[in-house]
Amino acid sequence: MVPLMLQxxxxxxxxxxxxAIFYLLKKKVLLLKYTLxxxxxxxxMAVVVIFPGLLNKFSMLVGIKTPSNALFAALIxxxxxxxxxxxxxxxxxxxxxxxxxxxxxxxEKRVRDLENMPTDMKQQKSS
Amino acid sequence: MSSKPCKVLVIIPACNExxxxxxVIIDLRRKVPEADYIIVNDCSSDRTGEIxxxxxxxxxxxxxxxxxxxxxxAGYRYALENGYDIAIQHDGDGQHDPAYIKxxxxxxxxxxxxxxxxxxxxxxxGYQSSGPxxxxxxxxxxxxxxxxxxxxxxxxxxxRGVNRRFIQIYAAExxxxxxxxxxxxxxxxxxxRILEMPVVMHERRGGTSSISAWKSIYYIIxxxxxxxxxxxxxxxxxx
Numbered sequence: 503m504v505p506l507m508l509q510x511x512x513x514x515x516x517x518x519x520x521x522a523i524f525y526l527l528k529k530k531v532l533l534l535k536y537t538l539x540x541x542x543x544x545x546x547m548a549v550v551v552i553f554p555g556l557l558n559k560f561s562m563l564v565g566i567k568t569p570s571n572a573l574f575a576a577l578i579x580x581x582x583x584x585x586x587x588x589x590x591x592x593x594x595x596x597x598x599x600x601x602x603x604x605x606x607x608x609x610e611k612r613v614r615d616l617e618n619m620p621t622d623m624k625q626q627k628s629s
Numbered sequence: 630m631s632s633k634p635c636k637v638l639v640i641i642p643a644c645n646e647x648x649x650x651x652x653v654i655i656d657l658r659r660k661v662p663e664a665d666y667i668i669v670n671d672c673s674s675d676r677t678g679e680i681x682x683x684x685x686x687x688x689x690x691x692x693x694x695x696x697x698x699x700x701x702x703a704g705y706r707y708a709l710e711n712g713y714d715i716a717i718q719h720d721g722d723g724q725h726d727p728a729y730i731k732x733x734x735x736x737x738x739x740x741x742x743x744x745x746x747x748x749x750x751x752x753x754x755g756y757q758s759s760g761p762x763x764x765x766x767x768x769x770x771x772x773x774x775x776x777x778x779x780x781x782x783x784x785x786x787x788x789r790g791v792n793r794r795f796i797q798i799y800a801a802e803x804x805x806x807x808x809x810x811x812x813x814x815x816x817x818x819x820x821x822r823i824l825e826m827p828v829v830m831h832e833r834r835g836g837t838s839s840i841s842a843w844k845s846i847y848y849i850i851x852x853x854x855x856x857x858x859x860x861x862x863x864x865x866x867x868x
Contacts, residue, residue, distance in 0.1 A: 600805065603699065607692065611688075
């Protein structure tokens, strides 16, 4: 059986985790879109702490002898999922980044061409 | 063949090419004076940008380094915005000889091809790349043939010409990192008629190549993966 003390400490830890997420959300440091996965993992942790029996059942189900090992395996899996989603977010960002850099270069050239144009031609173009 | 003359743009990606860029432009102007060109200065840390500015060259200045894929794509976007009919990719390191540009253009003008690739291996003259690299190129060439049925010998050649339709396609979507083989696959998926024309390439005159021997393994794995995954990804996006 999980000692009550451990359960309490874990629960406090999870509360701090949620508080940190909401604090960052409030400060608009995190986008809600990307916090969902953290909230989800917090939820999983909370369920495991409140119902430790689930962990025993889970470890028996997948055939891991000690529940703590099952916990580690599950943790690593969730962390992998989060890392993968981070990679996909970064990939999306780098695509938009490339597009933006190209647009900046194209606009910079147009500005440069306009600046180098003789004034009478500039007037012609604007009229 | 249309009656109005074709507007041709030569896209010259250049990253740290202060030793070569002048010669490339002088050579280009002498051999193909009728074509426009755009240098894409990929955030060079040397004097490439300064040389372009001082000589009044036509150039784009990328604010951050995007690599060859992003740089060439910027050139295609420029070609699209300015209404060019044909775009030629031509390296800024002196490996390519502008004299072949007319060979790359003519099959496109005659409507025989959508994309023309300047190939070192059709006649086997000039710089043929080193042994291990040749092996890698042949491997990728076989893989591309297997995956999409087009038979191209020089899949890594960055000397190519494309028509208006593929200027649009490449402006919207172009492979990054090592884009040449992947660009062939994507073109084939869009139903391009791809033709290889013999060209003679030089060994680079100065500076260092973008692909060191050390990175070759990464290159082969990355490009193979790109080729293998392109077809299913394409089918999903364009059902």
